[in-house]
Amino acid sequence: MSFFNKLKNRFIKNEEETETYKEGMKKTRQSFTDKINDLMARYRQVDEEFFEELEEALIMSDVGVSTVMDLIDELKFEVKRRNIKETNEVKDVISEKLVEIYYHDDDETVEHINIQENELTVILVVGVNGVGKTTSIGKLAAQLKKEGKHVVLAAGDTFRAGAIEQLEEWGKRAEVEVIKQSAGSDPAAVIFDGIKAAKSRNADILICDTAGRLQNKVNLMNELAKIHRIIEREVPNAPHEVLLVLDATTGQNALSQAKTFSDATKVSGIVLTKLDGTAKGGIVLAIRNELNIPVKLVGFGEGINDLKKFDAHAFVYGLFADMLEEDEDHQ
Amino acid sequence: MAFEGLSNRLQETIKKITGKGKVSEQDVKTMAREVRLALLEADVNFKVVRSFINDIKERAIGQEVMESLTPGQQVIKIVQEELTNLMGGEQSKIAVSDRPPTVIMMSGLQGAGKTTTTGKLANLLRKQYNKSPLLVACDIYRPAAIKQLQTLGKQLDMPVFEMGTDVSPVEISKKAIEYAKQEHHDYVLIDTAGRLHVDDTLMQELEDVKAEVKPDEIFLVVDAMTGQDAVNVAESFNEHLDITGVVLTKLDGDTRGGAALSIKAVTDTPIKFIGMGEKLDELEEFHPERMASRILGMGDVLTLIEKAQANIDEKQAKELEEKMRTMSFTFDDFLEQMSQVKQMGPLEDLLAMIPGANKMKGMKNVQFDEKQLISVEAIIQSMTKAERQDPSLMNASRKKRIAKGSGTNVSQVNRLLKQFNEMKKMMKQMTNMQKGKKGKGFQLPFM
Numbered sequence: 001m002s003f004f005n006k007l008k009n010r011f012i013k014n015e016e017e018t019e020t021y022k023e024g025m026k027k028t029r030q031s032f033t034d035k036i037n038d039l040m041a042r043y044r045q046v047d048e049e050f051f052e053e054l055e056e057a058l059i060m061s062d063v064g065v066s067t068v069m070d071l072i073d074e075l076k077f078e079v080k081r082r083n084i085k086e087t088n089e090v091k092d093v094i095s096e097k098l099v100e101i102y103y104h105d106d107d108e109t110v111e112h113i114n115i116q117e118n119e120l121t122v123i124l125v126v127g128v129n130g131v132g133k134t135t136s137i138g139k140l141a142a143q144l145k146k147e148g149k150h151v152v153l154a155a156g157d158t159f160r161a162g163a164i165e166q167l168e169e170w171g172k173r174a175e176v177e178v179i180k181q182s183a184g185s186d187p188a189a190v191i192f193d194g195i196k197a198a199k200s201r202n203a204d205i206l207i208c209d210t211a212g213r214l215q216n217k218v219n220l221m222n223e224l225a226k227i228h229r230i231i232e233r234e235v236p237n238a239p240h241e242v243l244l245v246l247d248a249t250t251g252q253n254a255l256s257q258a259k260t261f262s263d264a265t266k267v268s269g270i271v272l273t274k275l276d277g278t279a280k281g282g283i284v285l286a287i288r289n290e291l292n293i294p295v296k297l298v299g300f301g302e303g304i305n306d307l308k309k310f311d312a313h314a315f316v317y318g319l320f321a322d323m324l325e326e327d328e329d330h331q
Numbered sequence: 332m333a334f335e336g337l338s339n340r341l342q343e344t345i346k347k348i349t350g351k352g353k354v355s356e357q358d359v360k361t362m363a364r365e366v367r368l369a370l371l372e373a374d375v376n377f378k379v380v381r382s383f384i385n386d387i388k389e390r391a392i393g394q395e396v397m398e399s400l401t402p403g404q405q406v407i408k409i410v411q412e413e414l415t416n417l418m419g420g421e422q423s424k425i426a427v428s429d430r431p432p433t434v435i436m437m438s439g440l441q442g443a444g445k446t447t448t449t450g451k452l453a454n455l456l457r458k459q460y461n462k463s464p465l466l467v468a469c470d471i472y473r474p475a476a477i478k479q480l481q482t483l484g485k486q487l488d489m490p491v492f493e494m495g496t497d498v499s500p501v502e503i504s505k506k507a508i509e510y511a512k513q514e515h516h517d518y519v520l521i522d523t524a525g526r527l528h529v530d531d532t533l534m535q536e537l538e539d540v541k542a543e544v545k546p547d548e549i550f551l552v553v554d555a556m557t558g559q560d561a562v563n564v565a566e567s568f569n570e571h572l573d574i575t576g577v578v579l580t581k582l583d584g585d586t587r588g589g590a591a592l593s594i595k596a597v598t599d600t601p602i603k604f605i606g607m608g609e610k611l612d613e614l615e616e617f618h619p620e621r622m623a624s625r626i627l628g629m630g631d632v633l634t635l636i637e638k639a640q641a642n643i644d645e646k647q648a649k650e651l652e653e654k655m656r657t658m659s660f661t662f663d664d665f666l667e668q669m670s671q672v673k674q675m676g677p678l679e680d681l682l683a684m685i686p687g688a689n690k691m692k693g694m695k696n697v698q699f700d701e702k703q704l705i706s707v708e709a710i711i712q713s714m715t716k717a718e719r720q721d722p723s724l725m726n727a728s729r730k731k732r733i734a735k736g737s738g739t740n741v742s743q744v745n746r747l748l749k750q751f752n753e754m755k756k757m758m759k760q761m762t763n764m765q766k767g768k769k770g771k772g773f774q775l776p777f778m
Contacts, residue, residue, distance in 0.1 A: 129581060162475040166478075183482070214581060251557060251561075252373070274441065
């Protein structure tokens with residue numbers, strides 16, 4: 001059985017989920033597959049020039065430069081080992097290697113949101129400006145609420161104009177309570193209040209919003225570390241999740257974001273937003289490869305239901321669906 | 332500072348080639364590969380990179396370099412010129428309609444910073460051009476977007492026109508312009524909802540607004556951290572709207588900002604403004620040639636001087652100079668100087684504008700903690716008048732008192748005193764140098 005079929009068989013059982021990824025990542029897939037196919041058409045021989053083109057194609061998908069270099073080196077080695085001469089055969093190896101980066105220490109539980117049974121779960125949400133933190137929180141709250149959880153939100157973005165109102169609006173839509181103070185107040189104090197309120201109301205989950213901050217602002221990152229410390233102090237073993245929200249259109253800077261936010265708050269997972277519009281998904285590869293932080297949630301749109309649990313298998317399937325089907329026809 | 336990563340990498344490469352008396356074809360090739368990687372790592376679009384590299388190669392191997400006395404430097408000049416070209420050549424000013432109000436429409440993806448930029452732009456128009464802008468809230472989709480613009484309006488003390496979330500943006504903008512005419516506003520800034528460039532319905536809405544109000548400027552607001560996709564976004568917005576300018580936001584982050592280089596190349600519309608921070612006065616006009624020298628680490632003295640002129644009182648500066656010359660510089664003057672420098676903006680940014688500053692030992696990746704400045708201020712403010720005039724009065728008990736008063740410790744006080752003395756020494760040397768210049772002609776060591 002070819003590698004593609006193996007991959008596909010894993011999905012038959014979960015059609016609906018796979019459809020979402022397929023639909024949402026249409027653009028990602030198209031441009032990526034186009035590029036690879038284009039390459040195949042132009043080069044019959046696997047040579048230095050072919051690899052250089054391939055390198056560029058991968059970089060175009062925002063896969064980090066060093067990840068690409070590693071990948072190309074491995075490919076070259078593999079091509080030599082298997083004595084591959086025709087570009088057609090490389091196709092299989094390329095996807096195999098890409099999937100390997102996703103799976104390497106394969107453990108699917110890392111993609112689940114860590115929710116405690118019978119005690120308060122605290123989720124801290126961080127990220128740079130404008131990536132969609134507040135929106136993602138709204139969607140996540142609505143989902144958890146649907147699952148029957150008692151959710152409380154803490155409006156920790158006291159800086160940006162209109163941020164508190166935005167979270168309140170989402171609170172209304174998701175029918176969950178929002179703990180807030182006035183704009184400009186100390187975010188750590190808001191979070192502290194949120195914890196107290198969540199405890200006294202016997203809530204299952206507290207989701208803490210924070211103001212967007214660029215990762216090179218030392219003082220703002222210190223503020224975030226302080227918020228983290230307060231959560232640690234008030235709830236044992238908390239925060240159970242620190243979610244870094246990343247905009248899928250972001251380029252190489254996403255690596256620096258993941259690194260710096262991890263230093264300040266021990267990021268445990270990534271929420272990849274705006275995947276419905278962008279033509280790239282490469283950033284996830286780079287982050288998994290270089291920092292080993294898993295993606296946990298993916299945003300596909302602006303609707304309240306457009307946040308999906310991340311499923312690496314479905315994601316990879318979405319990326320390669322065209323190739324898979326072509327491969328099938330071929331047989 | 333934005334572009335830092337990019338400049339560091341380019342400078343490494345350029346250092347290798349600068350001193351060369353002879354530049355071989357191989358040298359140029361090696362440099363071209365390095366420059367290519369540096370640009371790709373900086374998110375510059377790969378098609379743009381390719382043509383850029385070809386241009387450089389062609390010129391660098393050509394006659395103008397080979398015949399030059401300092402070929403290494405000639406190559407760098409070429410890189411700088413090409414970078415400037417890539418970013419749009421000359422600075423591009425904001426439009427003024429001869430029949431006011433001038434209408435400006437903002438557009439962009441979600442989270443690029445449209446609403447914040449609208450507020451900043453209004454502030455800049457009032458401060459630098461003495462205009463009276465009207466803000467128009469047309470983002471009827473995102474929760475609390477109108478509230479956000481209203482809050483900004485309140486902070487700026489500027490009117491915001493809104494009609495809630497049930498009226499179409501076309502209607503709102505039409506009414507807003509009528510209102511602006513009545514109230515004699517000379518600029519109308521229309522904030523629109525963020526949308527994906529592939530969302531045809533919402534793109535159509537923008538086209539409708541455009542057809543209705545016929546804006547003098549349509550700005551595309553782009554996050555400087557955008558990756559390779561920046562080009563697709565810009566191309567597609569440009570197709571629908573014929574944008575007239577680009578505003579790059581979040582350039583104060585550590586992004587290498589390659590998007591700036593690609594967008595102009597692809598859409599052929601100039602970058603007009605750049606967002607350099609979260610505060611409402613942190614929007615600057617974009618100067619391609621200055622940015623090019625900043626990227627290459629040649630510093631941006633022009634901007635530095637402009638900042639100094641805007642914030643430092645000339646008379647005070649003259650007095651200060653006099654004091655330096657006569658060695659009567661005191662802690663009071665030091666305090667004064669510090670507050671003036673602080674007004675000019677974050678220290679990292681200022682430092683990045685000084686030529687060669689990033690090559691100085693120990694200056695790489697310096698992070699200034701503004702809190703440290705506060706403790707320095709506190710120490711000086713805890714000194715008596717006499718102590719500030721004459722630091723030699725200091726003894727152990729005075730130092731203890733100062734440390735207590737400022738909430739610091741004695742070693743911090745000592746450190747400041749030492750720094751102050753060193754600074755004075757340096758000033759003496761500098762003024763001596765100047766004197767020498769007047770007297771018998773100052774000689775640079777390498778001449």
